[in-house]
Amino acid sequence: MQDILSQYETVTENAVKEWFKVGLTSDFPENSGACIKYKTKQIAVYNFARTGKWYACQNLCPHKMEMVLSLGMIGDKEGVPKVACPMHKKNFSLEDGSNLAGEDLKIATYPVKIKDGNVYIGFSD
Amino acid sequence: MKHIIVVGNGMVGYKFCEKFVEKAASKDFKITVFGEEPRPAYDRVHLSEFFENQDAKALEMAPLEWYTEHGIDLIVGERVSDIHRSKKTITTVTDREFSYDYLVLATGSSAFVPPIKGVEKEGVFVYRTIEDLEGMLAYAAKIKANNPNAKAAVLGGGLLGLEAGKAVMDMGLEPHIVEFASKLMPRQLDLRSSQVLQLKLESIGLNIHLSKATNQILGDKAITGLEFGEDDVLDVDMLVISAGIRPRDELGKTCGLEMGVRGGIVVDNKMQTSDENIYAIGEIALYNQMIYGLVAPGYDMAGVAVDQILGDSDSLMPDDIDMSTKLKLIGVDVASFGEPFMPAAKGHSIIFENKTQYLYKRINVSLDGKSLLGGILVGDATDYNMLHQIYLNGMAIPEDASQLILPASEGGASFGSVLDLPDTAQVCSCESVSKGDICCSITDGESHNLSDIVAKTKATSGCGGCKPMVVDLVNETLKSLGKEVKETICEHFNFSRQELYDLIKINRVADYDEALNLFGEGHGCEVCKPLLASIFATITMETANRQPTIQDTNDRFLANIQRNGTYSVVPRVAGGEITPDQLIVIGEVAKKYDLYTKITGGQRIDLFGAQIHELPLIWKELIDAGFESGHAYGKSLRTVKSCVGSTWCRYGMHESVTFAIEIENRYRGLRSPHKLKGGVSGCIRECAEARGKDFGLIAVDGGWNLYVCGNGGATPKHAILLAEQLDDETAVKYLDRFLMYYIRTAGPLVRTAPWLDKLEGGIEYLKKVVIEDSLGIAEDLEQEMQGLVNKYECEWKEAIENPEMMKRFKHFVNSDDTDDNLVFVPMRGQKMPKAWV
Numbered sequence: 001m002q003d004i005l006s007q008y009e010t011v012t013e014n015a016v017k018e019w020f021k022v023g024l025t026s027d028f029p030e031n032s033g034a035c036i037k038y039k040t041k042q043i044a045v046y047n048f049a050r051t052g053k054w055y056a057c058q059n060l061c062p063h064k065m066e067m068v069l070s071l072g073m074i075g076d077k078e079g080v081p082k083v084a085c086p087m088h089k090k091n092f093s094l095e096d097g098s099n100l101a102g103e104d105l106k107i108a109t110y111p112v113k114i115k116d117g118n119v120y121i122g123f124s125d
Numbered sequence: 126m127k128h129i130i131v132v133g134n135g136m137v138g139y140k141f142c143e144k145f146v147e148k149a150a151s152k153d154f155k156i157t158v159f160g161e162e163p164r165p166a167y168d169r170v171h172l173s174e175f176f177e178n179q180d181a182k183a184l185e186m187a188p189l190e191w192y193t194e195h196g197i198d199l200i201v202g203e204r205v206s207d208i209h210r211s212k213k214t215i216t217t218v219t220d221r222e223f224s225y226d227y228l229v230l231a232t233g234s235s236a237f238v239p240p241i242k243g244v245e246k247e248g249v250f251v252y253r254t255i256e257d258l259e260g261m262l263a264y265a266a267k268i269k270a271n272n273p274n275a276k277a278a279v280l281g282g283g284l285l286g287l288e289a290g291k292a293v294m295d296m297g298l299e300p301h302i303v304e305f306a307s308k309l310m311p312r313q314l315d316l317r318s319s320q321v322l323q324l325k326l327e328s329i330g331l332n333i334h335l336s337k338a339t340n341q342i343l344g345d346k347a348i349t350g351l352e353f354g355e356d357d358v359l360d361v362d363m364l365v366i367s368a369g370i371r372p373r374d375e376l377g378k379t380c381g382l383e384m385g386v387r388g389g390i391v392v393d394n395k396m397q398t399s400d401e402n403i404y405a406i407g408e409i410a411l412y413n414q415m416i417y418g419l420v421a422p423g424y425d426m427a428g429v430a431v432d433q434i435l436g437d438s439d440s441l442m443p444d445d446i447d448m449s450t451k452l453k454l455i456g457v458d459v460a461s462f463g464e465p466f467m468p469a470a471k472g473h474s475i476i477f478e479n480k481t482q483y484l485y486k487r488i489n490v491s492l493d494g495k496s497l498l499g500g501i502l503v504g505d506a507t508d509y510n511m512l513h514q515i516y517l518n519g520m521a522i523p524e525d526a527s528q529l530i531l532p533a534s535e536g537g538a539s540f541g542s543v544l545d546l547p548d549t550a551q552v553c554s555c556e557s558v559s560k561g562d563i564c565c566s567i568t569d570g571e572s573h574n575l576s577d578i579v580a581k582t583k584a585t586s587g588c589g590g591c592k593p594m595v596v597d598l599v600n601e602t603l604k605s606l607g608k609e610v611k612e613t614i615c616e617h618f619n620f621s622r623q624e625l626y627d628l629i630k631i632n633r634v635a636d637y638d639e640a641l642n643l644f645g646e647g648h649g650c651e652v653c654k655p656l657l658a659s660i661f662a663t664i665t666m667e668t669a670n671r672q673p674t675i676q677d678t679n680d681r682f683l684a685n686i687q688r689n690g691t692y693s694v695v696p697r698v699a700g701g702e703i704t705p706d707q708l709i710v711i712g713e714v715a716k717k718y719d720l721y722t723k724i725t726g727g728q729r730i731d732l733f734g735a736q737i738h739e740l741p742l743i744w745k746e747l748i749d750a751g752f753e754s755g756h757a758y759g760k761s762l763r764t765v766k767s768c769v770g771s772t773w774c775r776y777g778m779h780e781s782v783t784f785a786i787e788i789e790n791r792y793r794g795l796r797s798p799h800k801l802k803g804g805v806s807g808c809i810r811e812c813a814e815a816r817g818k819d820f821g822l823i824a825v826d827g828g829w830n831l832y833v834c835g836n837g838g839a840t841p842k843h844a845i846l847l848a849e850q851l852d853d854e855t856a857v858k859y860l861d862r863f864l865m866y867y868i869r870t871a872g873p874l875v876r877t878a879p880w881l882d883k884l885e886g887g888i889e890y891l892k893k894v895v896i897e898d899s900l901g902i903a904e905d906l907e908q909e910m911q912g913l914v915n916k917y918e919c920e921w922k923e924a925i926e927n928p929e930m931m932k933r934f935k936h937f938v939n940s941d942d943t944d945d946n947l948v949f950v951p952m953r954g955q956k957m958p959k960a961w962v
Contacts, residue, residue, distance in 0.1 A: 004946065022938060022939045023938050023939050027938050027939075028938065029673070029674050029933065030674065031638075031648075031649075031674050031675075032673075032674035034938045035936060035937055035938065036937055036938050036939045036940075037937045037939060037940045037942060042937075042944070042946070045938070048648065050638070050641075050648050051648065060946075064688075066688075066689060066690045066946075067690055067944050067946045068678075068686070068690045071678045071681070071682070071686070071690075072651070072678065073650070073651040073654055073655075073674075073675075073677070073678070074648075074649075075617070075647070075648050075649040075650035075651065075653075075654065076647050076648040076649070076650070077616070077650065078616065078647075079647065081648070082650070084650065084651035086677075086678035086679075086686055087686070087690075089651060091651075102188075103180070103182060103183060104180075104182035
């Protein structure tokens with residue numbers, strides 16, 4: 001199980017080696033999430049239409065190792081964009097992947113780029 | 126700069142640091158803390174919670190960074206081995222030497238292991254640290270693999286022993302408690318209360334053995350049993366010793382501090398040992414010839430030591446230490462305060478005992494009947510906070526003191542308001558927060574709500590037992606200032622559910638975004654989104670397909686998300702009536718998609734293990750065969766359960782199945798603040814368990830009796846009689862009014878029973894609204910309900926007929942692959958998700 005988790009590591013924008021095209025912006029529901037596949041990874045992509053911002057993180061909830069985060073409800077906690085895992089409502093910041101209740105759970109985040117109506121996720125592998 | 130060394134990083138050692146950094150400018154002092162365990166201080170009081178989540182971090186008092194941020198050097202995993210008083214230094218096991226100006230000993234205690242033959246055997250544990258627990262877990266898994274019915278014993282029926290009993294029960298082992306004394310919790314409980322507790326614990330599966338002296342532990346290499354006497358043997362596969370504590374006072378002994386005869390380092394009321402530069406606090410400190418094994422006095426000692434080191438010589442430990450405790454043991458309230466056992470010469474006891482409900486309450490009252498001296502509560506400790514305050518503050522008690530503990534319906538009265546307490550009354554004993562601290566913080570305008578109070582005073586952050594009282598104090602104080610106390614939904618909407626309901630209805634708000642723009646702030650969350658979805662559904666009967674992204678995940682995908690991220694499918698089977706052909710269809714669909722099938726508690730069939738892309742395919746087949754959504758995923762009407770009724774049953778009075786189907790079909794799809802369940806029984810034998818539902822109808826001579834506001838679940842409640850001998854039409858009319866009134870006024874996720882509890886005036890008021898139409902809204906309620914009934918449509922049918930709505934039933938946006946992370950294992954001829962790691 002640990003193997004599944006270990007393939008997810010936060011990628012910052014300047015470490016991106018490949019901007020991978022995952023679809024049209026219209027493929028992604030507004031103010032909600034959807035899941036994409038990159039090699040063996042499952043990545044959750046969120047379209048915050050209210051702020052015009054996009055976020056991406058691992059689809060795997062590190063709490064119980066289920067591929068579900070893209071199904072979670074999104075929103076904000078005191079201005080920080082977040083996703084609530086549908087399983088046990090663990091809240092994660094989409095800015096830095098930290099658990100918003102201060103628990104020792106963390107998710108990897110990935111940069112998102114929108115160009116000509118296409119959505120790209122940045123990977124370093 | 127002075128150097129303070131704290132030896133021991135348990136709860137009390139941590140509290141010393143916390144209180145120190147609150148009070149002192151760190152540039153004058155440098156603190157170094159040594160902890161023997163591999164992790165920073167954690168909450169040992171709630172150790173058994175580790176079994177629920179295995180999350181050591183959740184128990185931490187403060188994360189590692191806290192120590193760094195406050196300039197404290199925390200050295201974990203390194204034990205201090207010697208104190209050299211003459212040169213004021215200590216050395217550690219790795220032979221490192223550190224010098225100190227002040228030394229604070231907070232090494233706590235270790236589990237006492239009695240000298241029984243065989244304690245060294247494999248499978249014998251003590252219950253003290255997270256490492257102990259991890260060892261137990263690993264061993265339990267091993268023995269369970271060999272024998273699924275493995276047993277474990279706990280030696281010691283005290284407070285900690287019973288906690289350990291719960292722990293082994295949670296591990297799936299058959300639990301046995303072995304106690305030397307003739308009763309459980311001998312230090313806190315009298316014989317009768319202990320027997321009540323024993324009955325309760327036995328009823329939930331703990332085996333209890335009293336008056337047993339263990340002679341030896343049996344087994345070759347690993348434990349196989351306990352021997353009490355000749356021919357008196359208990360076979361067990363694991364043993365947890367919880368027979369008391371011993372202070373870890375070796376350091377004091379070896380450096381020549383004054384010690385107690387039976388251990389412990391002697392301290393005075395400044396927490397100073399016989400060496401003025403060395404302090405001892407917590408469970409190693411022998412104060413008034415006593416070791417105090419509770420966290421609250423330990424925290425007080427930490428505070429005194431901090432003050433003394435900082436030169437506040439007036440801060441002293443009181444002579445009398447309050448040993449009152451309240452705890453929840455395996456879900457059972459147990460509390461004792463003041464003098465729980467009182468000699469007859471000092472006063473009189475008032476005892477209320479009800480073994481059928483596992484209740485015991487005892488209070489001890491002075492001979493003149495004017496003051497409360499102490500007491501014991503088992504089974505229900507809701508009165509504890511008030512009783513404890515009356516005792517601590519010497520408040521006057523009613524002439525008939527029995528009113529303090531009698532149930533309200535038996536003439537007992539809830540005594541006084543929290544605001545009657547003196548300002549000095551200590552409300553949170555873990556953090557020493559008084560009533561005055563809380564109220565002043567609000568009246569001074571420093572705090573405005575509960576979370577401000579928690580942040581400012583730390584009240585409730587220890588054991589949490591004072592929380593109900595703190596909540597009351599905050600609310601009452603706010604009210605006394607003329608401020609409205611409001612239960613708001615979340616940070617995005619500063620309204621109650623009922624207010625938002627009205628706002629959305631009156632302003633004809635179209636969707637969630639508009640509501641957020643008009644009445645909210647920020648971008649929403651998992652609390653307000655589904656709540657507003659429910660309100661929209663009630664006002665316009667819109668299905669979950671219209672605004673899928675504000676639905677809870679279950680509603681968004683019109684299915685129940687299960688443990689491994691797959692979904693379950695439940696078609697409606699109104700009243701539980703199903704034809705052989707329908708059964709065959711369900712069976713064939715389940716077979717085709719390889720689904721696990723189970724009969725639900727609501728008389729229908731649940732199909733588990735469907736992947737997201739399979740949901741529309743499955744529903745297409747079910748809908749073609751005449752099924753419709755069962756709304757098992759929604760906060761909505763689930764089922765109306767029925768018994769077979771007068772059509773077949775020789776006792777039946779009316780056609781319960783027919784009426785159940787009519788009602789279930791009337792309210793199908795109805796969204797509500799929480800799930801709704803109903804039942805219809807054909808006679809008073811009540812085989813449909815209608816009184817365990819939010820609404821229930823029971824056939825009697827002359828019609829139906831209508832019961833409302835019952836539920837099963839964690840807090841079972843029988844539904845209460847609303848009206849008698851109704852004909853079908855009137856029953857439906859009253860149901861319409863009742864349900865609509867509940868849906869309009871209840872808070873989010875509040876079921877009918879707690880809603881009625883909070884409804885001012887209770888059932889009598891509800892009768893007036895529903896039957897007598899005292900608010901003049903009955904017609905409104907009926908019309909509103911009829912409107913919703915007319916607009917019903919099956920949301921699954923709607924979804925599969927609309928390609929745009931179907932887009933969401935796909936695992937990946939950019940691939941037709943399915944989730945390859947799913948693993949199933951076989952079980953009794955079907956499948957189940959592979960267990961969590």
